[in-house]
Amino acid sequence: MANNPVILFDGVCNLCNASVNFIMDRDKDAVFRFASLQSDAGKELMRRYGKDADKIDTVVLIHNDRVSMRSEAAIRIGGLLPFPYPLAKAFLVIPSFIRDRIYDYVAANRYKWFGKKESCRMPDPESRSRFLE
DSSP: OOTTOOEEEEEEEEHHHHHHHHHHHHHOOOOOOEEEESSSHHHHHHHHHOGGOOOOOOSSSETTEEEEEEHHHHEEEEESSTTGGOOOOOGSSSOOHHHHHHHHHHHHHHHHHBBSSSSOOOTTTTTTTGBBB
């Protein structure tokens, strides 16, 4: 893992899985690493940073020993992708309580709007090295 940013995501959420695919398609240098919050690796990382994975229901970015969640994580992920996605960092000027209300609204409805899988995403052999186990 070293200095690679790690994204923890809800492995059964269709929106979350589509987001992982979106990031992977744009991350041509394969900088990001991924793990579902439900995985052993995801739970261990959350424990390492003093968080309970069973109580976290949001995207998490771990980068440079910093944990970002919710809208901040999404914006910071965009900031690490190639242009034009770093422009998303401009949204950091909006107070987090406003950004997170919008984020929470989408998160609360994501299963209803986008569906849910019965089990966590299984990476294909080509991308397996980017997923933590």
